[in-house]
Amino acid sequence: METPNPYFNPFVLPFVLGTIFLFGICIWKFVRWYKHFDRLQRAIIRKNLLSWKIIPALWEMFREGILHVRIWRKNPMLGYMHSSIALGWFMLILVGFIESHMTPASSHPFWMAIFYRFFITTHQTFPGAQVLTFIMELMLIYVLSGILLAVVKKIYSRILGMKKTTKHILIDRFAKAFLWLIFPLRLLSEVLAASRFQNGGFFTGFLGDLIPPSNEYFLLLSWTLYSCALCGFFVTLPFSRYMHIFSELFLIYFRKMGVREKSERTGYTMYELNACSRCGMCIDNCPLNKELGHNDVQSVYFLRNLRQKKSPIRVADDCLMCQRCASDCPVNIDLMAIRQQERNKHEMDTADNYGYLDTVQPFNAIGRVGYFGGCMSHLTPGVPEAMKAIFEAAGQKYWYMDEDRTMCCGRPLLQQGYNRQASDLRRKLTEMINKSKITMLITSCPICYQSFKKEYKLRIPVIHHTEYIAMLLKTGRIKVRKDDVRTVYHDPCELGRGCGIYKEPREVLKATTHLVKAKQEKEDSLCCGINLGDTLLDIDQQTRIRDAAFQNLMYKHPDQIATACPMCKKAFAHASEFPVKDIAEIVRENLK
Amino acid sequence: MPINFGYSIAPTRAINYDNCDFSKLHELEQAVPSFKRCINCGACTATCSAQQFTSFNIRKIKTLCMDGQYESLGKELKKCMLCGKCTLVCPRGLALRPIIMTMRKIFVTK
Numbered sequence: 233m234e235t236p237n238p239y240f241n242p243f244v245l246p247f248v249l250g251t252i253f254l255f256g257i258c259i260w261k262f263v264r265w266y267k268h269f270d271r272l273q274r275a276i277i278r279k280n281l282l283s284w285k286i287i288p289a290l291w292e293m294f295r296e297g298i299l300h301v302r303i304w305r306k307n308p309m310l311g312y313m314h315s316s317i318a319l320g321w322f323m324l325i326l327v328g329f330i331e332s333h334m335t336p337a338s339s340h341p342f343w344m345a346i347f348y349r350f351f352i353t354t355h356q357t358f359p360g361a362q363v364l365t366f367i368m369e370l371m372l373i374y375v376l377s378g379i380l381l382a383v384v385k386k387i388y389s390r391i392l393g394m395k396k397t398t399k400h401i402l403i404d405r406f407a408k409a410f411l412w413l414i415f416p417l418r419l420l421s422e423v424l425a426a427s428r429f430q431n432g433g434f435f436t437g438f439l440g441d442l443i444p445p446s447n448e449y450f451l452l453l454s455w456t457l458y459s460c461a462l463c464g465f466f467v468t469l470p471f472s473r474y475m476h477i478f479s480e481l482f483l484i485y486f487r488k489m490g491v492r493e494k495s496e497r498t499g500y501t502m503y504e505l506n507a508c509s510r511c512g513m514c515i516d517n518c519p520l521n522k523e524l525g526h527n528d529v530q531s532v533y534f535l536r537n538l539r540q541k542k543s544p545i546r547v548a549d550d551c552l553m554c555q556r557c558a559s560d561c562p563v564n565i566d567l568m569a570i571r572q573q574e575r576n577k578h579e580m581d582t583a584d585n586y587g588y589l590d591t592v593q594p595f596n597a598i599g600r601v602g603y604f605g606g607c608m609s610h611l612t613p614g615v616p617e618a619m620k621a622i623f624e625a626a627g628q629k630y631w632y633m634d635e636d637r638t639m640c641c642g643r644p645l646l647q648q649g650y651n652r653q654a655s656d657l658r659r660k661l662t663e664m665i666n667k668s669k670i671t672m673l674i675t676s677c678p679i680c681y682q683s684f685k686k687e688y689k690l691r692i693p694v695i696h697h698t699e700y701i702a703m704l705l706k707t708g709r710i711k712v713r714k715d716d717v718r719t720v721y722h723d724p725c726e727l728g729r730g731c732g733i734y735k736e737p738r739e740v741l742k743a744t745t746h747l748v749k750a751k752q753e754k755e756d757s758l759c760c761g762i763n764l765g766d767t768l769l770d771i772d773q774q775t776r777i778r779d780a781a782f783q784n785l786m787y788k789h790p791d792q793i794a795t796a797c798p799m800c801k802k803a804f805a806h807a808s809e810f811p812v813k814d815i816a817e818i819v820r821e822n823l824k
Numbered sequence: 825m826p827i828n829f830g831y832s833i834a835p836t837r838a839i840n841y842d843n844c845d846f847s848k849l850h851e852l853e854q855a856v857p858s859f860k861r862c863i864n865c866g867a868c869t870a871t872c873s874a875q876q877f878t879s880f881n882i883r884k885i886k887t888l889c890m891d892g893q894y895e896s897l898g899k900e901l902k903k904c905m906l907c908g909k910c911t912l913v914c915p916r917g918l919a920l921r922p923i924i925m926t927m928r929k930i931f932v933t934k
């Protein structure tokens with residue numbers, strides 16, 4: 233007859249079954265998503281599977297999946313909360329595993345590490361045993377402090393610097409309740425064990441000494457509850473927001489391999505959707521939430537809708553596409569691409585709309601640079617005029633592509649999901665640019681700039697006029713004087729967060745005028761509101777968003793607003809009593 | 825054989841509103857309420873990018889729509905490049921891009 237395993241007790245069963253369920257469901261889901269990867273994405277993964285890219289991928293998985301460095305940078309309190317639970321628990325599992333395997337025993341079942349203090353009732357003497365016990369106790373305190381912060385955040389989130397937190401659905405609340413129960417129950421169980429067996433460390437031992445030795449009934453009850461809490465968490469995990477724990481690691485790995493979002497949903501999108509931990513960091517800074525009180529359209533709710541297979545047409549459309557949430561997201565989920573995928577689904581997209589553009593005659597512009605003002609620059613004629621003056625001052629031959637008749641770059645159509653129509657326009661413009669033989673394309677409109685740079689496949693360099701002017705200044709082709717007008721710079725969304733151009737406009741402004749800071753700038757700048765992304769807002773709502781952005785610029789009481797986007801210029805021109813100028817206009821005024 | 829007097833009689837352009845179907849117009853007005861604020865000033869048409877290349881007239885589309893004359897709208901609406909200049913110049917703050925997009929949904933058949 234077999235002797236019963238000394239390291240088994242019926243109370244481990246909920247934990248064991250929960251673990252098997254969890255890993256079964258997770259593996260099934262991950263494999264299913266991987267099968268829905270697009271062929272190109274899979275080829276990229278296969279190519280890079282065991283390349284050197286795996287090292288930075290592993291490092292980022294550890295840094296973001298466990299330490300949560302990006303949250304630390306944004307908000308140290310939140311960073312502490314998230315990392316205490318992630319790092320603390322990870323260490324408890326890792327050190328617990330080492331501890332249980334170092335212990336001389338007839339067998340080492342995998343649950344032994346979890347219920348170690350119940351089965352190992354004496355202080356161990358193997359080398360390092362005391363150090364391991366000390367680390368385990370410390371990590372338990374670390375996790376408990378994080379749980380305490382989470383409870384405080386639940387009661388009054390402003391202490392942790394969050395005005396609004398996510399409104400969770402039922403399954404998330406259940407999973408969270410189980411998660412919050414696990415560690416206090418673990419503490420209780422270990423304290424009861426310590427009071428009975430005297431096997432506690434510095435913390436549980438101390439607490440164990442304070443209470444009378446527990447009887448076996450309470451001891452078993454406590455360990456059973458601990459096991460059940462673990463089981464409850466594991467069973468709810470795959471269907472709740474805590475799926476991010478595993479999805480995020482895979483997402484980081486795939487992203488480091490070079491996989492990116494496509495224009496329609498793939499398996500990669502599923503990894504992104506599940507990697508959202510619904511931390512709610514995208515809520516507070518969303519202009520729609522802050523200024524208009526639209527509180528169900530933020531990325532966290534949008535992604536959750538998609539995961540729940542709800543039809544989010546209104547939610548997908550009600551977004552400025554200002555990318556503020558994308559810059560706040562600690563997981564760096566490609567939020568704009570996912571929203572675009574949903575927009576692509578529901579619009580009617582007809583072909584052959586722009587036959588009338590065939591009348592555009594080819595123009596031979598060999599040896600010149602091309603200048604594309606964009607539709608909006610026709611409403612701010614000062615910008616192209618200033619650019620003309622700058623070209624002349626620099627002795628640069630140029631071709632103003634859309635001086636009298638302007639073709640749209642296609643991005644406004646693309647943003648609303650008219651893919652084929654946008655590609656029609658792109659084809660026409662590409663043809664025009666290729667036939668003209670220009671050597672470089674300079675645009676004044678950040679929308680066109682992003683479009684030419686990312687969506688067109690041009691063989692010539694595309695730069696924004698702020699980059700061009702910065703280049704002219706650096707090479708000395710134009711000379712400017714510096715005035716002392718206090719100027720604040722507004723970062724256009726499409727130029728800043730969209731294309732990462734923050735440095736050049738500031739260089740130019742520092743050379744020509746006295747640059748002061750806005751309250752929030754660069755990645756944290758605010759959208760001017762009068763944009764093309766959101767088609768559900770009316771003019772009053774857009775004006776409210778603009779006013780907030782205007783107040784943000786007024787932080788240091790400047791005398792002039794500078795921007796690099798004709799639309800932002802138009803937006804602020806109505807709000808401001810003093811001049812709103814494009815960088816090109818300021819440079820032109822200060823030309824020597 | 826008809827005698828040529830040097831002029832002809834044009835077909836009547838009078839519209840009998842009793843015979844018009846305004847359901848689509850109401851659908852549009854409900855989807856984008858700012859449509860009702862239009863004063864027919866024509867600023868949108870003057871600034872339009874597509875209008876520089878071809879005969880595309882947003883004010884005309886609006887008038888036809890108000891009169892329940894939907895037949896030619898589908899073909900016309902396809903010409904819009906959705907660049908949004910009209911929205912910026914509109915003195916009445918109409919949400920013109922949403923209006924065009926909704927019109928496309930209602931009048932353009934794929």
